Amino acid sequence: MPLGQRAGDKSESRYCGIETEFNDDMPQVLHQNISGGFDFVVAPLIDPSYRPSSAKNDGNGTLIPPFAASDLILSPSQWSSHVVGKISTWIDLDSENAELRRDSEDALKAEIAWASHLSLQACILPPPRATGCSNYARTVNQLLQNVNNMQLWIRLPLEQHEAVEDDAIDTNFKTSSGGRMFDSWEWWNTFRLLCEHHNQLCVTLDILSSLPSINSIGRWFGEPVRAAIIHTNAFLTNARGYPCLSKRHQYLIKSFFNHTIQIILSGNLVHDISQERILPAGDDNHFEGLPIRHALRPYLDYVAYLYQSMDPLPEQERFEVGYRDFLQSPLQPLMDNLEAQTYETFEKDTVKYTQYQRAICKALLDRIPDEKATTSTTVLMVVGAGRGPLVRASLQAAEETGRKLKVFAVEKNPNAVITLHSLVKLEGWENIVTIISSDMRCWNAPEKADILVSELLGSFGDNELSPECLDGAQRFLKPDGISIPSSYTSYLQPITTTKLYNDVKAHKDLAHFETAYVVKLHRVARLAPPLEVFTFTHPNCSASINNERYEKLLFEIPADTGSTLVHGFAGYFDSILYKDVHLGILPSKATPNMFSWFPIFFPLRKPIYVPAGSPVEVHMWRCCAATKVWYEWCVSSPSVSPVHNTNGRSYWVGL
Amino acid sequence: MPLGQRAGDKSESRYCGIETEFNDDMPQVLHQNISGGFDFVVAPLIDPSYRPSSAKNDGNGTLIPPFAASDLILSPSQWSSHVVGKISTWIDLDSENAELRRDSEDALKAEIAWASHLSLQACILPPPRATGCSNYARTVNQLLQNVNNMQLWIRLPLEQHEAVEDDAIDTNFKTSSGGRMFDSWEWWNTFRLLCEHHNQLCVTLDILSSLPSINSIGRWFGEPVRAAIIHTNAFLTNARGYPCLSKRHQYLIKSFFNHTIQIILSGNLVHDISQERILPAGDDNHFEGLPIRHALRPYLDYVAYLYQSMDPLPEQERFEVGYRDFLQSPLQPLMDNLEAQTYETFEKDTVKYTQYQRAICKALLDRIPDEKATTSTTVLMVVGAGRGPLVRASLQAAEETGRKLKVFAVEKNPNAVITLHSLVKLEGWENIVTIISSDMRCWNAPEKADILVSELLGSFGDNELSPECLDGAQRFLKPDGISIPSSYTSYLQPITTTKLYNDVKAHKDLAHFETAYVVKLHRVARLAPPLEVFTFTHPNCSASINNERYEKLLFEIPADTGSTLVHGFAGYFDSILYKDVHLGILPSKATPNMFSWFPIFFPLRKPIYVPAGSPVEVHMWRCCAATKVWYEWCVSSPSVSPVHNTNGRSYWVGL
Structure with missing residues (x-):
């Protein structure tokens, strides 16, 4: 039974699981927990008291391991929808004891084979030992080549305390209290590097009562975390004796929901809740108001309450859900003509055109004082007019300010020009608007413009060749004329994004690793604040214009983040349209509700x-x-990458 | 004129060059230096006083840079055989000054284009600045994609002193005197990583009077060092006032000769040698005894003297010269039948069979006391008898010790069996030797053996499946029987080897990076002493035989080496044939003059x-x-590699 409904959210975070003990009566386990409100169980597949031993093997192959009964006790769909397998926790593939290593390898292989036979969606692997995980990773890596669609979720503590019972902990860093702690992310990183980022190797995190820093946790949102296991003793007790979570835990759980990470409850009932208790009334206690049957039901109800109390997804987010972490090639608007559907989409972005209109208003007022409003006519050229949205914004600005306008609408796409003609006729703009079917870089303008308006920016500012186009167009701008936009700057930020990295890698070629993509970033950890890269200003008054650029960026990752893996860089832009009117997607000052x-x-x-x-x-x-025009990029510290996209061999924008 | 003759050496180290100033009369430069005894010149291609400037460019493209005259002043073969181009040293692609960066890029591109037009074999690039080299490397990397066969040799100091004149040195480490020094290898490493190990990017080293440690220098022998530039002020003065070099420098120069690194002389005459000096007689002064014409002739003569004073290549080295750094796939003797040519080669390795004979002698004497020599017959089985060399060694051992032998020669290759029969007939061994045409793993022996002799070892010991074969054969060994070899151990050692790495990379697939190769290592830096990996002992008395192995090795690289790059691992074996008789290729105790x-x-x-x-x-x-059977391998520190050859997907040995 899902945790509840949340408008716009169709993700798997709605489902909640429970970790159970071994029990060979699996139908009973399943019935009890499903009817108790859980959606799936995490169950050991084999009696934990069973320890196979190759040394004692009689070699005739008749041993039958005590797996949880036969595959027939549940239907195939029950196995695959409701059971996550839990691999025996005694296995230790990096033990100093060679016999234990060998037995562990045999057991791991047998259990994974059984889980695979049952078509389970996933198995949870026990945490690696702190002393090393190379042999464990090598064995898992072998298995990953043959498990079909099953995922392997390696189980890791989100934070491990200094008072670890585990023997021989080779600790990673000291705590403030002088004890020693390790960073479980380092284990994960070593493990997945050894397994070469296999996309069926995932993570499940154990959540206890104490939490590491926000930055440290943030790293995990770029990793393939599939589930978070919350222990009942991580819960606090509210005034009525019911379980609840600290503010920080609540924030964390909601972040998990937002990143499609499922919750699994684990542990015993540690809150003394009488089953006969009279249910209190009152809206603020609705998570307590359900009939209590399953021992962990109060915890489940609290998790459901958290889920249900989240705000519905905003409209823009809902529109963008389908694009999350989906790689798209950037447009090549100069080489290719855009299609009607593309114009249609972008023209709907009213916020953008409102900003343009505001910028044009200000420019008109600056240029023509009130006393000349009726006598002076401003020559405005829209370069790259498309199907006319900037022409409309310009005319609206003229109306708003009471200035007289003469508009040239220059457009190189002949298909868009047809629509443009029809628009002008429909609106009765024939006396104001002249349509020019030409590339702005070669048009011979009959007169010079006061204002040049364009929308040629890409996600990274200059990446759709706005600089080259506007350099070509500024010939017909008056010496004191205005370009809207007047400047734009690109920004870059290092990110962790296992998902996108694996999607790029799936193409198995160099070219896809040397291409920039447009993408709605979702399962991503942003590791440092974005830094400025390139700025272009228009008109460009340099004696010799050179649009080549080179910048060296030094990103400082907050100290409490811990170690990280950088899969690449997120890029943004911010543009000054005119004076204080800006437009952009730089997260810290992105124009709200703009989706272009x-x-x-x-x-x-x-x-x-x-x-x-x-x-x-x-x-x-x-x-x-x-x-x-193309970009090249590289990293020189803390280690050195090759220069990417040498000579634009993989990715370039045609002039 | 080559430095001299050295028996067996056909390498390019025989040729010596000289660094010259710019002079646009190139025929004169060439004539003067070639007649002075040098084989090639390193000459600037453009007047160093010329500084192009894009900012001052009038844009009409009529500028003619003052290159050293036209391409017609020398013949194409003169350009390519006798001239190495020297790129202008003023260029600074990582300057803070953007205009200087841009001018440097233009100049570098123009000079490389000119050198490429002249079909020069190589150009020497000036050293990168200590503050960074990313933009320099990016530009060189772009050029490397298009220079056809020309090599680019980046020039680096072998060791830079603390008293550097260069401005703004960002130093790497402190000297004992408290000053600061940098490790030029780090620059090289950054540069070549940015250029992705391009195989036309090479190194030339400047040799001054002081030298770093042997280990630090040793790293360069695994790098593509093409030339060493020795400055005249690195020379000492001998009793007669002539130039000579310190012992350490002599050793270094000879190491260069041995690693196919050419010498280039540079600098002014700094030894006061009167041109009119009467030539002294006497054999010990023969390097002083040549007519002195060219100003640097005394230095050249000394280098030639060093070359000529080297020992001739030993016979084994001479035989192996053609195999240096040539990757071969290991044999699959179990799956494939060897060819006659292969038997022929291995049978010539008399040292190996002498060792076997010694081992068999000792085993026979241990087994049969003198008093039973005439009554007891020892049953000896040669498993994998091939064309009979071990049968011969066994019979010779019997003769030497006066013991009676009954020999079974087991061989699975029917082609070898034919030769074996003919050998037995020819030698009249019919009464002693029984030939069995069978795979030892399935032969049903009529009686049990006292001694089992085999030569199934590969370069890495067990890699040709000796363990599996002998485990299969030990059924017919008496409980107290002897296996020769009685054990073998493999060894591993991290190495730098740009050459082999690039040869593997040239295949452009994963499989070649996950394959082990047999190779005569030459241009290699051995970074740490070899460590033991796997040991197998025969006969194997375990209750259940398991030939799977796992070892974790921790290599300590000597502290004075500096940083290094590990391209892979060299593997060796050592085998105990019987008691103190061993056989192997582990460098520290390799059996001399064995070439198998x-x-x-x-x-x-x-x-x-x-x-x-x-x-x-x-x-x-x-x-x-x-x-x-296959190997998997990985590195887990200082950084983590993927596990190589998972499930033997790329490289395996068939049973």
């Missing part, structure tokens, strides 16, 4: 490991040749 | 950077399945 641009993503061919406290030095080039 | 085995090489898919002082942790597995 998703961020851009520059991948790295091999992710870069960044030890805690190390800055990340990145180099970004914008290169220009006669027929194309 | 080259080392094995396990590559890494991506080289691992090892900071100075960091140990290297390596994991090695021997995995067994029903039909094959």
